Amino acid sequence: MKIQLSRILLLNAAGFVLFLCWYLPVNHGLWFTLDSAIFHFFNRPLAHHRAWVWFLAITNNRAFDGCSLLAMGTLMLRFWLRGAPSERRRIVIIGLVMLLTAIIVNQLAQALMPVKRASPTLFFHDALRVSDFLPLSTKDASKDSFPGDHGMMLLIFCSFMWRYFGQKTCQLALLIFVIFAFPRVMIGAHWLTDIVIGSFSSVLIALPWILLTPVSDKMICFMDHYLPGKNKQKINK
Template structure:
């Protein structure tokens, strides 16, 4: 599989590295800063003028709301899990564990990037802070917001859905990326490019070598054989 997918891997790496460099190399991040600034100020201005919007942003950025995204991913995973026989369920549990380990490794790799970037709420003065306006504790700032770890986790989940399940589950998972990363952008805890440059570039490079080569299958099958109760598939 690795050789046949080499053009896809190289294309995804070229896209991911090119996307990152288009943001990293220009002074003050070039045209990306205007996009980032416009998106942040658009949402930030509405926080002070729209009470319903303020409440929505506050609730969706409270730590408890993170459980909703986990539940959404869990339900999609459960849909496929329940359709499996005993061997399939065993394999799916291992896929889930490997997916979590992959998320940790890629996320930690993102910390090696030569970027230290505070969130918009810490970069601009005279702005609205959701916690202060609403009284609801929220994650409305970050001293190091690049790349967006929350968005990266969602993208890794989407990648595994495409590799091991179905295209329609991948489409749903991409929807999760958009829906559950948007609150972080609206509250100002992340720049738009934290998610759609930083996280996306990391996902394209990291997942391409992991999921489009035999690497992930090798680890999943290896763990499966090591755990007691393994039964080789009948031929």
């Protein structure tokens, strides 16, 4: 795959512009107004609707995070079941490269982003927390919520699905992203902009250099060569 430099730079520019339009205004300008309104919209009903409390508790439990992994695995499993042995090996290796990429990009974003802020449940003094209503373990707060790591991982998954499995598969991956990323916003563990700004800008800046260059393909070839197993000679044909 050739380096698509113009597309890479365009996506990088979009990422920087997206981040700066949030970062530069005093107190984040209209973005904070939007963040605050969305948080209170979802937070106020906790005082009066027990079913809403349970819904947020369940969708932000670690077991529900496991469901997101299951959904991603199922999407890839469709291709694995239809593939020849060499193609099945390739799909597994793509998953490993995607996981490694997600870890690296997340760590770099957490280290390099010049922002550290608490989640809205810790920022607002009048915030209600699901953990105050139920003994069920759930993620409803974070001392450093920017950028949204959970949303970033899901967006990286979407990007890999687009690159290696096509646009229709990417659309299904985006549905998984919405279902499993935004409960964090509804419960108040993340601001909306943790995902819309933090996660998106990180992915727009980092991933083009991996997916629009030969880097990801070379990583797949490298793992194919050194990981044990059959069908090595067929994977890149």
